[in-house]
Amino acid sequence: MLSGTASLRLCAALLLLFGWPGMSGGTGTTSEPDTQALLRRADRARGNERGVTWNVTVTSREREKEETLKFNISSRGFDLLAVYTAPPRQRNARLLMVNRNMWFHRPGLSKPVPISQRQRLLGKAAYGDLAATNYAEEYDATLLFEEALDGEWCLVFDLKAKTTRATYDRIHYWIARESGLGLQSRFFTLSGKAIKVARMEYENRILDENGQTQPFISRMTIRDELMGHSVTTIEFDSPGLKELPDSVFDLNLLTQ
Known part of the structure; x- marks a missing residue:
């Protein structure tokens, strides 16, 4: 049997x-399923083409050690401004991402410092994990198989990065057939080694371009595939639509 x-x-x-x-x-x-349409739909629940703001808490737990970072996020399309609100030593430091280029600035620095969205933010979270996903444009996708994940049928795609600016080289991505939401990601190195797996939840709600309520990401839980005791959570709270001017994403204004 x-x-x-x-x-x-x-x-x-x-x-x-x-x-x-x-x-x-x-x-x-x-x-064949419309792969691009599926990825774009899943991306919409993890970002927004119009202006949107939310609060983010990143918590890393490894054995007995726990660390937390908090941010106020402003996002438009796939550009992002993240302002640190905790811990106190990091308060008012900023991250800016425009066209997938990223910079860091904190009070006392003379100018912004370029960083990679692949760099470690905290625990198993990368800087790029704060931003809206753009898998539809940044990855070539191949349908691998379909399977049930916690009782929900999913299409499982193999995503391979088109550019080194993408946060990850390769991802296996579970998209729920009924809801169109990305439920799980398994991340791989360029050599094919699985390094971590993430589960996504969508308890938040936000209006889409048609004024309809749609699910919006509320939590991402990342577990180390090599060391199972390491867990990082990213919580997305209080999302809201807001008109954001170009000045929010102006690198020349980041130091002000």
Whole structure:
């Protein structure tokens, strides 16, 4: 008898072979999912084309050690300004990302310092994890298989970065078929080694471009694939739409 996991994978294989209900044409052939549309939909729940602000708390727990960073975030499209609000020694330091270029500035520095969004922010979180995802544009995607994740059927994509500016070289990405939300990401090095896995939750709500309420990311939990005792959470609180002028994302004004 097949185990529960084996049964789910067998069902997924049969569904990929013969098609899901509603995805087959009159000839019985299977239609491929619109990968770009799926990625764009998932991206929208993790960012916003218009101005949006929210608060972020990043907490790293490793064995007995716990550290926390807090930010006020302003985002427009895929540009971002993050102002540190805690701990006190970091207060009013800033991160600016424009066109996937990123800089850091804190009081006392004469000018902003270029940084990579791949650099470690805290624990297992990278600087790029604060920003809206742009997987639809930054990665080439291939459908691997379909499987159930916590009882919800997902399409699992292999994402390979088109540019070194992307936060990660390669990602396996679980997108829920019904909701279109990205539920899980497994991150790999360029050589193919799995380094960490993230689970996403969407308890927040925000208005889309049509004035309709849609889910918005509320928490990302990152676990080390090599050291299971290391956990980092990113909590996204109080998202709200706001008109943001160009000056918010002006590098020349970052020191003011």
